[in-house]
Amino acid sequence: MAFSNDVFISYSHVDALWADKLYSALKDGGLNPYLDRARLKGGDLWEQSLARQVNDSRNLIVLRSAAAKASDWVSREVGLFDGFTLADPKRRLIAVNLEGEDISRASFQQLNHLRGAGIYAAGADHVDPNVWAAALQAIRDAIEDNDDALKIAVAVLTLTKAEVEGAGSKVSFAEIAEKFGLDAATVRQRYPGSRLEWRPFGEAKSISTIVDELITRLPSGGGRNLRWRWRPAPEELWDVDRIDDAVVQIVNAPLSLVVVDTLALTHPDVFRIMTQLRDFLKRSVTSWLIFPPKPSDASLLAYRTVVKRWSAPLLREYFEPPIPPDVTAPQFGVHCGDADELQRMVRLAAGAYLSRIEGSPKATFTQVGG
DSSP states (O other): OOSSEEEEEOOGGGGHHHHHHHEEEEEEHTTEEEEEHHHHTTSSSSHHHHHHHHHHHEEEEEEESSHHTOOHHHHHHHHHHHHHHHTTTTSSEEEEEEESSOOOOTTTTOOOTTOOOTTTHHOOOGGOOHHHHHHHHHHHHHHTTTTTOEEEEEEEOOOHHHHSSSOOOSSSSHHHHHHHHHHHHHHTOSSSSSGGGGGGGSSOOOOOHHHHHHHHHHOOTTOOOOOOOEEEGGGGGGGGTTHHHHHHHHHHHEEEEEEEEEGGSSSHHHHHHHHHHHHHHHSOEEEEEEESSSSOHHHHHHHHHHHHHHHHTTHHHHHHHOOSSSSSOOOOOOOSSSSHHHHHHHHEEEEEEHHTTTTOOOOOOOOOOO
């Protein structure tokens, strides 16, 4: 059975902030979670809709607290899903214990990272980042343990605002802007927080949103029911003493994407990490996506639109490469630095990966976008 959701989040309305925090973290990490407050539209027959979403979820997480224990809706969602685990052992019930522990349900995988003294009382907005990171990793591991999705490791080589503006910074936004002929204030707006929040070209969408949209649109190859999922590279990639462990995880992924912020290459640490990844990923199925410093000129985008319209269906396989690849697909370039070009290269990388697992010899796949 193909599932629309990787995980259904069941919770009491009292714990809504915890549910929101978990939903955002899982989505930013490349998973497809379901949260009723995030997706349920006004006017839906909500009881039937929630039942359908529970049925259409591979896993169910319950945020367990005293309020959740007393909630009829949480009990109903958990009970409904519990029946599905009997027919399919790969479907998993996961209890994230905020308070207490339910020892009566052997079918639950119990996670207690957030049950420490004072954590729940302090609230979701005040949980220690290290505690939250450990809990989130355990949740991801539980979701992905029996998952048959094809994993794509994504390393985003960019900067954070803290790295540029913090004490001892090796480069400033003014220096970056001057090097590329840009305005420093405009450059600064591209870096709202974490690396996954980086906005290429200063677009409204973050890189995590762009990659998520592209990966979820990857079709199954050759008529098979394939599922794709991306996972961000571990933070150890940025720790000079632990980078080797992070690189090994990326190399061991079936397919990897390295997204490079050209502006960030001004920073020596980003350049060093890019060089190290380049050397390790020579023999991997890898797509290098190097974003130019400026968005595409409007005239170039208009040019591509004209080419797509004129060439259809002749060049359809260029703009939307088949998966697995077709040797008759055109191999020339129409490069524009935006999400459409990124999607084209992700499809090419996915096709190269499928060719490899089917036994067709393929050279290392490397693409540069922009």
